Amino acid sequence: MLTDRFLRDRRGVSLEAGERARLEAAVSTTSTVEARRIIARAGEWLDQSTLLVEGIMSRYLDDRNGLRQLVAIHLPGDFVDLHAYPLKRLDHDVGTMTPATIAIVPHAELDAITEEMPELTRKLWFATLLDAAIHRAWLFRLGRLDAIGRVAHFFCETNVRLQSAGLSDGRRFNLGLTQADVAEICGLTTVHVNRVVRHLREEGLCIFRNGKVEILDAAKLARRGQFDPAYLYIDDPASPTPPDQRPRR
């Protein structure tokens, strides 16, 4: 199913069968998109949103010299531009980093869901707030961490997000990005990232090679990147869902 990874393993918001069926029915088309293609441009009128099924996408802004600043990375299962539903115009571009499969959900369908299914609407809202939490971590990463910390934090975060989507075993995942991509994400040059990657390998923390990441010492890598996954709201079977996050009927 197209929506299998959407909100998978997120605390208190896993989709119920009826909700998933409704969201699947809301998809008007699916398509495959090549890497490095713009899906939505800043300022253009949008009447549909994009669910990322496979691949990696990004949000970014260009400076006045045309240099790109990535501001978010999206992974399979993310409802990439759900923000566009209430906003209608985005303040940034959205594009593919790798070849991607996307599912299009017209805003008219989201209108209907909002009217008919308040609990599913709350879960869509949760997804957008999750994006906001990841944005805050992005700011922290770029503002407070050194080069090694930034890359360590990004690998830790991506590991948890992909594990939630069923695409990492918690130690190994296929990132599909280059060192240049990681440099852009972490606000570093490729030379700097190259050295950081070497350092992480030599310190026995992780290996990043040919787009694949292998985490050798998860605890040390998390410590180096000051990474605490709480902001990703991953479902923890050991801790009960708080009462205010239980589905309402």
Next chain:
Amino acid sequence: MTHELSSPPPPETEAGVATAEDGVVLLDGPDGVAVTMTAAAARSTGESLVEAARRAEEQLAGKRPSGTG
């Protein structure tokens, strides 16, 4: 219940570390600084830092009460 917010960060007392890699200069730290510069830009930045440090020390010396230091 409220808690006091932490203050803005004080000036760094740890120095950044500059290294050469693949024909460019990498500056790591202090704090979240992570910059790559050409050799010329690094040299100019270094000279500017040394000059600014000299002036900052003069400013501090000018603030000390007379008879100290």
